[in-house]
Amino acid sequence: MHGDEACAEGAIAAGCRFFGGYPITPSTEIAERFAQRMPELGGVFIQMEDELGSIAAVLGASAAGARAMTATSGPGLSLMLENLGLGVMLELPCVIVDIQRGSPSTGLPTMAGQSDVMQARWGSHGDYSIIAYAPWSPQEVFDLTVLCFNMADRYRTPVLLLGDEVIGHMVERVVIPPVEEIPHWERKHPGVPPPATGVYRSFEPDPEDLIPPLPHAGEGYRVHFTGLTHDERGYPDMSADTHHALVTRLNAKIQSHAEEIIRLEEYFMDDARLVVVSFGCTARSARRAVREARAQGIPVGLLRLVSLWPFPEAVVRELGQRMDAFIVAEMNLGQVRLEVERCIGRPAWGVHHAGGEMIHPEKILTAIIAAAKNVGAPGSRKASSAGGVQISG
Amino acid sequence: MTQATVVDTHPLDTILRADRMPHIFCPGCSIGIVMRCYAQAVLESGIPLQQHVVVSGIGCTGRVAGYMDLDSYHTTHGRAIPFATGMKLANPNLMVTVFSGDGDLSAIGGNHLIHAARRNVDVKVICVNNFNYGMTGGQCGPTTPLGAVATTAPYGNPEQPFNLPYLLAAAGAGYVSRWTSLHVRQLKQDILHSFVRPGFAFIEVLSACPVGFGKSNNIPDGLEEMQLYRERCVLARGVPLENLSIDLRENRPIYVGNFIDRDLPAYKPVTRVG
Numbered sequence: 001m002h003g004d005e006a007c008a009e010g011a012i013a014a015g016c017r018f019f020g021g022y023p024i025t026p027s028t029e030i031a032e033r034f035a036q037r038m039p040e041l042g043g044v045f046i047q048m049e050d051e052l053g054s055i056a057a058v059l060g061a062s063a064a065g066a067r068a069m070t071a072t073s074g075p076g077l078s079l080m081l082e083n084l085g086l087g088v089m090l091e092l093p094c095v096i097v098d099i100q101r102g103s104p105s106t107g108l109p110t111m112a113g114q115s116d117v118m119q120a121r122w123g124s125h126g127d128y129s130i131i132a133y134a135p136w137s138p139q140e141v142f143d144l145t146v147l148c149f150n151m152a153d154r155y156r157t158p159v160l161l162l163g164d165e166v167i168g169h170m171v172e173r174v175v176i177p178p179v180e181e182i183p184h185w186e187r188k189h190p191g192v193p194p195p196a197t198g199v200y201r202s203f204e205p206d207p208e209d210l211i212p213p214l215p216h217a218g219e220g221y222r223v224h225f226t227g228l229t230h231d232e233r234g235y236p237d238m239s240a241d242t243h244h245a246l247v248t249r250l251n252a253k254i255q256s257h258a259e260e261i262i263r264l265e266e267y268f269m270d271d272a273r274l275v276v277v278s279f280g281c282t283a284r285s286a287r288r289a290v291r292e293a294r295a296q297g298i299p300v301g302l303l304r305l306v307s308l309w310p311f312p313e314a315v316v317r318e319l320g321q322r323m324d325a326f327i328v329a330e331m332n333l334g335q336v337r338l339e340v341e342r343c344i345g346r347p348a349w350g351v352h353h354a355g356g357e358m359i360h361p362e363k364i365l366t367a368i369i370a371a372a373k374n375v376g377a378p379g380s381r382k383a384s385s386a387g388g389v390q391i392s393g
Numbered sequence: 394m395t396q397a398t399v400v401d402t403h404p405l406d407t408i409l410r411a412d413r414m415p416h417i418f419c420p421g422c423s424i425g426i427v428m429r430c431y432a433q434a435v436l437e438s439g440i441p442l443q444q445h446v447v448v449s450g451i452g453c454t455g456r457v458a459g460y461m462d463l464d465s466y467h468t469t470h471g472r473a474i475p476f477a478t479g480m481k482l483a484n485p486n487l488m489v490t491v492f493s494g495d496g497d498l499s500a501i502g503g504n505h506l507i508h509a510a511r512r513n514v515d516v517k518v519i520c521v522n523n524f525n526y527g528m529t530g531g532q533c534g535p536t537t538p539l540g541a542v543a544t545t546a547p548y549g550n551p552e553q554p555f556n557l558p559y560l561l562a563a564a565g566a567g568y569v570s571r572w573t574s575l576h577v578r579q580l581k582q583d584i585l586h587s588f589v590r591p592g593f594a595f596i597e598v599l600s601a602c603p604v605g606f607g608k609s610n611n612i613p614d615g616l617e618e619m620q621l622y623r624e625r626c627v628l629a630r631g632v633p634l635e636n637l638s639i640d641l642r643e644n645r646p647i648y649v650g651n652f653i654d655r656d657l658p659a660y661k662p663v664t665r666v667g
Contacts, residue, residue, distance in 0.1 A: 018479065018482070018483050020475075020479055038662065038663070039662070039663040039664050039665035040665055042664065043662070044482045044483065044662040045662065045663065046478070046479075046482060046662065048475060048478075048508075049475075049504050049505060049508040050504060052471075052472060052475070052504075052505075053472070053474075053475035053478075053504070053505050053508070054475075056468065056469070056472040056475035056476040056478075056479065056505075057475045057476065057478050057479030057482075058479055059468075059476055059479065060448070060466075060475070060476035060477060060478065060479030060480035060481075060483070061479035061480060061482065061483035062479075062483075063466060063476075063479075063480055064479070064480045064481075064483035064484040064487065065483065065484065066483040066484075068479065068483070082469055083468075083469055083472060086468060086469050086472075090466075199410075199412070216484075217446045217464040217466075217480055217484065217487060218443060218444060218446070218464065218484050218486060218487050219443070220443040221464070222442075222462050222463060222464060222465075223464050223465070224410070224458070224459055224465045224466075224467070225465070225466045225467065226458075226459060226466075226467035227467065227468060227469055228467065235412075235413060235459070236459060236467075
């Protein structure tokens with residue numbers, strides 16, 4: 001099964017019964033799989049007129065109680081960003097899959113990229129926090145799609161799956177577990193019936209976790225949801241204090257649970273002195289490069305970012321205390337490297353390519369060897385044979 | 394002189410959010426009248442209130458969702474129709490009404506409007522057309538008549554406006570009407586009819602915006618615009634749709650009525666059993 005199909009199957013296994021999308025390479029096979037499967041399962045597949053409509057329909061379906069998703073690529077994600085903000089503000093769970101391609105603009109529609117990392121984090125207007133995962137295999141596409149739905153419902157927020165063309169179109173064995181083994185976290189629902197008089201407070205956070213239970217349309221709660229700054233009843237409240245409190249909570253409900261959200265994998269890290277940081281398809285090259293460097297006696301490990309957002313600041317900061325060098329490998333010009341450098345407070349080596357083809361393990365190996373030789377050398381910036389920029393630190 | 398009395402209850406108390414009053418609408422604005430027609434239709438529909446949902450976009454009319462004591466969603470600019478589409482498809486038991494303005498629905502949301510009509514998705518659209526962007530102070534939009542003055546058209550609007558019923562009919566809508574905020578009985582009846590009739594419905598309601606549109610176009614108060622409606626509105630019978638364009642400043646008939654009522658299969662998600 002290829003990655004895009006595994007995504008659709010993961011969503012179906014997670015109970016997703018609403019897909020609203022607009023075709024875009026290299027994510028289209030996800031829509032095609034849903035178009036085939038939803039009619040068999042009594043779910044809804046609708047091809048919308050554009051990505052603006054797709055994400056709006058997904059939010060509407062979520063507000064009516066459905067597990068709902070859309071799938072797109074970088075240009076489509078750009079069009080969805082306004083309503084990603086609405087999803088954050090209305091606290092509506094949904095999953096947005098971005099199978100990244102070479103960007104900006106139309107870029108390389110059929111070829112891979114990893115350059116939507118910052119778009120996913122900061123693309124919509126305003127201060128908000130987001131959850132995003134980056135699979136490195138079709139199996140992990142399946143597993144993480146399930147996790148995306150669970151996280152979306154748990155934190156009452158949109159969640160992104162940031163795949164890439166390589167993983168989306170890669171064919172590998174995918175094991176689909178029996179339905180009872182698929183983890184299912186329930187959406188938190190009001191524990192009380194609708195009030196006979198007065199207003200149900202759809203945005204009153206549970207003091208334990210800052211997440212309000214979510215009443216759905218048609219259940220009798222007579223909710224009001226608005227993208228305007230609102231109070232706990234959901235009513236517009238144009239005051240600076242309410243705005244600050246709301247936006248702060250929307251961020252805190254994600255950031256204060258960062259440890260539960262973040263997923264990382266470490267390879268050869270026990271005795272490592274250097275660390276390669278990578279994700280998605282590039283992490284496959286990085287793992288090979290790390291193995292080869294180990295064979296040459298270089299004490300290097302791999303930190304694979306299974307989740308990209310929230311960024312694993314605490315882990316990277318702690319590694320920054322004890323690692324001699326960081327090498328960040330990614331198919332963009334340094335988006336995750338910026339985050340790593342922010343956390344460790346010094347330059348990292350970068351192995352970057354703007355997109356279009358996998359970064360070859362050889363290029364990452366070259367950077368590892370250079371970093372190992374330069375340990376302790378003063379920082380200098382130079383163009384690398386990898387076609388990107390290396391920074392020695 | 395009779396003394397004003399404050400009544401304890403109002404017939405629409407059960408359906409309006411009294412705790413949100415006073416509303417934001419200006420003196421002479423028609424939106425409250427249209428909201429009342431919708432509220433009465435909801436109450437008379439026989440459909441449990443719990444099943445009614447109102448979805449709006451952005452603008453003065455978009456604020457209606459916040460005053461209805463129903464499940465109500467005030468979404469982003471132009472996106473009310475696709476939001477409502479997702480909601481209706483996820484829960485077909487809901488009666489989903491989109492209540493929004495001409496700018497929201499036909500400018501920034503124009504693509505969604507024509508595609509919802511083409512698809513015949515089962516949502517009811519009430520479009521308050523006041524010929525301008527009122528909330529932001531009277532800018533021109535796709536319904537502003539050629540030559541009318543707006544803050545972004547200080548020398549007169551250089552563009553041809555949409556004739557919305559003609560547009561919707563061409564897009565394939567099964568049900569298209571136009572009334573004015575003077576036609577409260579017809580409007581309520583039309584909304585009620587749209588509830589029992591499966592599929593997409595588009596009801597345009599010509600409305601006064603004395604502050605945004607009227608004052609710069611020689612119709613400076615709401616009552617004057619209502620009088621104008623009374624004098625000029627003609628029930629359209631056999632009038633070609635392309636002749637339904639409006640310019641309040643010109644002394645010619647304003648055609649109202651139900652223009653399209655055809656049975657088309659309402660959009661349903663594909664199902665395949667076995």
